Amino acid sequence: MAGTDTSKEFMFRPTPAIVLCEPQLGENIGTTARAMANFGLWDLRLVNPRDGWPNEKAVAAAAKALPVIERVRVFDTLAEAIDDLNLVYATTARNREMFKPVIGPDEAADRMSAHIGAGQKAGILFGREKWGLNNDEVALSDAIVTLPVEPAFASLNIAQAVLVLAYEWRRAALKDAPLPFAGDEGEPAPRGQIVGLTEQLGEALDRAGFFKTDAKRPTVMNNIRAMFARAGFNAQEVRTLRGVVAALDRRHERPNPARLRKNDDEQ
Amino acid sequence: MAGTDTSKEFMFRPTPAIVLCEPQLGENIGTTARAMANFGLWDLRLVNPRDGWPNEKAVAAAAKALPVIERVRVFDTLAEAIDDLNLVYATTARNREMFKPVIGPDEAADRMSAHIGAGQKAGILFGREKWGLNNDEVALSDAIVTLPVEPAFASLNIAQAVLVLAYEWRRAALKDAPLPFAGDEGEPAPRGQIVGLTEQLGEALDRAGFFKTDAKRPTVMNNIRAMFARAGFNAQEVRTLRGVVAALDRRHERPNPARLRKNDDEQ
Structure with a gap:
């Protein structure tokens, strides 16, 4: 679905931070940046990326999502990465048997929208490609977000999970905003x-x-x-x-x- | 987000068909199949795929989304591919200046859910990687679906667009169904x-x-x-x-x- 309007400037609205914990592949950082940019997110934070930063493969995979790539921040620990956030969600596809609420992306987006609308900061944690988030990382979050996937085929890559959360964020944040273009159905005839x-x-x-x-x-x-x-x-x-x-x-x-x-x- | 439960069988519920018009890259057919399987869709129809079918690259990119890949059907024309559908949406990122309603993925999913719930069949059209759907293909649809993307960065690949539509479908169709796992917050103490x-x-x-x-x-x-x-x-x-x-x-x-x-x- 090509359709980027190059006359438009990227809008740096207050949006949730996306925090990737120890991402392994640069490609996934790049496709994550792209998924974020598609829905207006720009605050990407990396905790201890395996291959360091900057990363050529990430830039290549980002498909010109420069508003995100140019602003990436790298942290040594998750605690530092989320230091300024006062609402933090952890994404996971597995039950952690922790005393945590589990909510869907829609509810997470609604809550973050209210929160950010009130001038506070929110973020969403995503885990490593191979085994996700550790339990002590999940413990730092306010709630667990999981996607309503088909249980027999639940494997989403990071960028896909980010895409769904970013989409839901934009839907919640711009609830009554028009779509990028409107239909011209013509006036019904007299x-x-x-x-x-x-x-x-x-x-x-x-x-x-x-x-x-x-x-x-x-x-x-x-x-x-x-x-x-x-x-x-x-x-x-x-x-x-x-x-x-x-x-x-x-x-x-x-x-x-x-x-x-x-x-x-x-x- | 690994988390596939191999003890679960894929549920072939009535779901919308995904119709790719003249897809060019096998990889995109594969990642589309994977995005569909993530949210329980299985009816993938290809109109005149450039590299024919079956396609090794598609199978490799599908990451074991066999419930979809094994059921792919290929058609010579779009008219044949949508012959049995009585509700058809066309995805596009550009205004077509056609007399068509333009709706978001959430509204499309709600309408398809009501439609399929009443025993009818629905499908969603996706265009070529390079230039999307032709106007005469859009004309065959009941409405245009577009995503609420950031106008300055609106380029989504096919599998990402399919992922958002499939996610919205599942959200609408399983409105009151539980998430794949529930939180154990414990009973509030007396x-x-x-x-x-x-x-x-x-x-x-x-x-x-x-x-x-x-x-x-x-x-x-x-x-x-x-x-x-x-x-x-x-x-x-x-x-x-x-x-x-x-x-x-x-x-x-x-x-x-x-x-x-x-x-x-x-x-």
Whole structure:
């Protein structure tokens, strides 16, 4: 889904921090940065990344998510990375048997939105590729966030988990904001145009002998009126349909040239 | 987020079809299959894939998402691929200036959930990596779905867009279903245990000379009661805290051995 608007500046709104604990692969840091940028997140913090920082593979995989990559901060310990946050969620796919609430991404986003809206700071922890977060890292969090995955196929990579959380964040934070572009459904046609179309069709159907008895006509025409009303045609569509009806209506007056030729061939 | 439960069978529930129009890279078909399986989708349809089918790169990238990969169906045209669907959404990141409603993934998922719940079939179209869907493909859909991306960084790959739609589908379809695992927060302790803890703490603070005047004691203790009530401690946590208070309380009676040794060294 290409569609980046290069005339737009990245908006550095207050958003949750994404904290990766000891990420192993630079590629995953890069795709995480990209997933964050897609939904307007920019505060990426790395705890003790295996291959150090900066990391060429991360930059390559970030697909120009520079607003994120340029602002990456690296910390020696998780405690330092979350020092300024007053709401911290830990993502995990496994039950930790800890006394922690477990919530979904939607609830996490709603809570973070209220929290950040009140001027506080929030963050989400993601664990290592191979075994996730340690229990003492989870213990530093306020709650566990888990995704409503299919239990038989629960393996998400870090960037995918970040993508879902970032998406939910943006949905919650911009609840009533418009989508990036709006549909142009056109104004529904004024009712008079629909009546005109229906009448034109009725007369054409009369000429075509469509109504077996006069008694049936009002019922059938009412059904057609109901269909047209429900369809919500706009003015352009009504004009198109009037043209269609006119063309079909006239077909009995002016034989189709193609059909004529075919008959010629048959003779 | 590793966490696949190999004892669980993939649940082939009625779900939307995912239709990829002329996908170019096998890797993207594979990562799409994986994103689908994560959230329980399994009906993947390919229209005229550039490199044919089956595709080794797709299988490798699918990371064992066999429930999806084994069921892939290939079609020559989009019309054939969506022949049996009675609700079709087209994903696009660009305004098409078509008379189509534009909705978000949440609304699309809610509508598909109601539709599929009523026994009908739905599907979502995704376009080519390079330029998405053609206008005549979008025209076959009931509405356009677009993601609430950051306009300055709107480029999502196919599997990421599928992941968000699949996540929203599962969220809508399993609205009241539990998450894959639940938190064990423990039952909140009976109020009497909280009262006991508070009284023990009050007495210890009396011994420590914490209250400067007797007049301040009730206010301070009420603040502590309020804190404890809000914290929602469970019985185990109350026991731990009573132990902590008892230990601090006794510290003035029994000097700390470590502290003693340190004093020895200093002498």
